[in-house]
Amino acid sequence: MNRETADVAIIGGGITGAGLARDCAMRGLRTILLEKSQPGRQTTASSSRLIHGGLRYLLYDRQTTLETSWDAGYILQIAAPLLTRLPILWPVYRGHAHGLAAVDALLQSYDGFQRLKGGKPHLRLTAEETLRLLPTLKKEGLRGALTFDEWQVDPVRLVESNLSSAERHGAAIRRDCPVESIEKAPGGGILLKGPNMEVAASLAVNAGGPWAGEIARLAGARVPLILRRGTHLVYERRLVPFGLILEAEDRRRYIFILPGPNYTLVGPTDVEHSAGPGSCAPSQEEVAYLLATARRYFKDFPERFDRVVCGLRPIVGESGGKEQFLSRGFKLYGEAEQGGPGEFLTLAGGKMSDYRLMAETAADAVTKKLGPRGPCRTALETLEGKEISASSRSALLPKPSSLLRAHPRLRYAHSLAFLAACLMRRTAAAATRRLKHSKAEEFLDAYEMPASFFSTQLTAFSIVPPPKTKSPS
Numbered sequence: 001m002n003r004e005t006a007d008v009a010i011i012g013g014g015i016t017g018a019g020l021a022r023d024c025a026m027r028g029l030r031t032i033l034l035e036k037s038q039p040g041r042q043t044t045a046s047s048s049r050l051i052h053g054g055l056r057y058l059l060y061d062r063q064t065t066l067e068t069s070w071d072a073g074y075i076l077q078i079a080a081p082l083l084t085r086l087p088i089l090w091p092v093y094r095g096h097a098h099g100l101a102a103v104d105a106l107l108q109s110y111d112g113f114q115r116l117k118g119g120k121p122h123l124r125l126t127a128e129e130t131l132r133l134l135p136t137l138k139k140e141g142l143r144g145a146l147t148f149d150e151w152q153v154d155p156v157r158l159v160e161s162n163l164s165s166a167e168r169h170g171a172a173i174r175r176d177c178p179v180e181s182i183e184k185a186p187g188g189g190i191l192l193k194g195p196n197m198e199v200a201a202s203l204a205v206n207a208g209g210p211w212a213g214e215i216a217r218l219a220g221a222r223v224p225l226i227l228r229r230g231t232h233l234v235y236e237r238r239l240v241p242f243g244l245i246l247e248a249e250d251r252r253r254y255i256f257i258l259p260g261p262n263y264t265l266v267g268p269t270d271v272e273h274s275a276g277p278g279s280c281a282p283s284q285e286e287v288a289y290l291l292a293t294a295r296r297y298f299k300d301f302p303e304r305f306d307r308v309v310c311g312l313r314p315i316v317g318e319s320g321g322k323e324q325f326l327s328r329g330f331k332l333y334g335e336a337e338q339g340g341p342g343e344f345l346t347l348a349g350g351k352m353s354d355y356r357l358m359a360e361t362a363a364d365a366v367t368k369k370l371g372p373r374g375p376c377r378t379a380l381e382t383l384e385g386k387e388i389s390a391s392s393r394s395a396l397l398p399k400p401s402s403l404l405r406a407h408p409r410l411r412y413a414h415s416l417a418f419l420a421a422c423l424m425r426r427t428a429a430a431a432t433r434r435l436k437h438s439k440a441e442e443f444l445d446a447y448e449m450p451a452s453f454f455s456t457q458l459t460a461f462s463i464v465p466p467p468k469t470k471s472p473s
């Protein structure tokens with residue numbers, strides 16, 4: 001039996017737990033992280049691999065877009081070598097649920113958030129210019145396209161880099177270490193037990209992602225979590241020269257085509273998952289839905305993919321609620337909200353793109369309980385351990401207010417009001433012919449793609465030139 005002691009024990013080594021281990025260790029807390037298998041290989045690995053600003057949440061939860069973009073800006077600073085900018089094209093067709101004006105207004109609104117994370121302002125392309133960039137795209141009904149960008153990351157490397165940083169600051173990382181029981185320690189604190197190990201800590205934080213509900217139950221606590229399954233088709237080659245966002249056949253959802261250096265992801269789906277977190281498998285309907293959507297826009301889109309991956313989004317809330325009132329933000333649960341022992345916290349929900357802010361929030365609560373330690377330093381030092389110079393630290397912004405997070409209806413109304421204002425501005429600009437359209441060359445320039453792009457762009461899906469990879473400076 002391996003017995004260890006710590007100030008704080010973190011359960012789960014996905015991006016949430018890894019970010020928290022780094023934050024706690026940097027504040028000088030004796031930190032131990034327990035991961036039941038290998039870090040980062042669960043939900044985090046099956047994500048769409050984007051550090052994004054939460055464009056989608058603008059429709060109903062502008063506060064979460066602000067938090068996500070705000071924190072993505074910090075992640076960009078601390079993990080720059082791991083990130084690559086991905087330009088994304090949003091083609092709009094006649095009959096789409098969101099027409100050109102609506103998508104343009106949405107991206108106009110998103111431009112303000114993009115500044116927080118080094119994103120470029122969106123561009124408007126006519127149908128002709130869109131087809132110059134992507135000749136294989138369906139022509140019938142195409143009205144034009146809008147562009148924006150997000151950051152691409154290898155999620156497992158992001159987790160491992162956070163863990164290496166945590167270890168350099170003194171944290172202990174235990175792999176293949178499932179926590180099977182959680183109880184109050186006789187002399188105070190909390191006791192975590194697994195096969196062949198026992199950890200006595202002053203405080204434990206549950207960072208179990210989709211397993212957070214199960215882990216909370218071990219401690220006699222209750223965390224309301226909704227699990228929604230997301231599936232991607234994986235092609236082990238690059239199929240398109242930049243990302244695409246495409247309206248699905250049911251006209252209710254969108255899927256991405258996301259090319260990486262040597263792979264392409266098509267997805268994700270977003271479906272209810274009523275089985276537990278341990279049984280996540282894609283359905284045939286999901287695979288068919290993804291292929292049908294891709295082939296709706298590219299008639300020769302390859303039907304043979306290499307793998308299917310799926311993961312479960314852990315969303316805080318009770319099932320049965322309306323989607324627009326469900327936040328994709330995160331929540332920290334203590335004794336008052338979840339019951340169970342006072343030495344047990346749960347950090348749930350959120351995204352990879354705001355993992356640093358999630359960690360900061362939880363570590364603030366930990367230090368409040370355990371007594372003052374150093375302040376949060378995770379935005380001041382890169383994951384490799386280099387100090388971020390004061391001059392490039394311009395992104396140190398005041399934390400977004402949490403007022404709207406607590407009031408779902410107010411949050412929804414707040415988002416709609418902003419979108420309506422953008423739509424009105426856009427309508428006025430169109431009426432007075434002030435809308436500027438860009439040439440395909442401006443798109444290539446904006447994303448530093450070579451002018452030779454047009455001559456190397458082939459129509460076959462199997463051969464797309466490799467990207468010119470460039471990390472943010």
Ligand SMILES: Cc1cc2nc3c(=O)[nH]c(=O)nc-3n(C[C@H](O)[C@H](O)[C@H](O)COP(=O)(O)OP(=O)(O)OC[C@H]3O[C@@H](n4cnc5c(N)ncnc54)[C@H](O)[C@@H]3O)c2cc1C
Nearest residue numbers: 012014015016036043044047048050179209230351352353
């Ligand atoms: C399809 C899909 C696409 C997504 N795309 C994006 C995206 O592009 N960008 C983005 O920002 N977010 C995205 N997300 C959300 C993001 O992936 C998750 O919010 C995030 O990865 C959750 O990380 P986590 O650490 O909380 O969970 P996980 O990565 O699942 O980590 C939890 C860990 O806890 C461990 N664990 C469980 N039980 C125990 C136990 N008893 N003892 C010890 N360890 C235990 C597990 O093994 C696991 O490693 C996506 C999610 C899905 C499902």
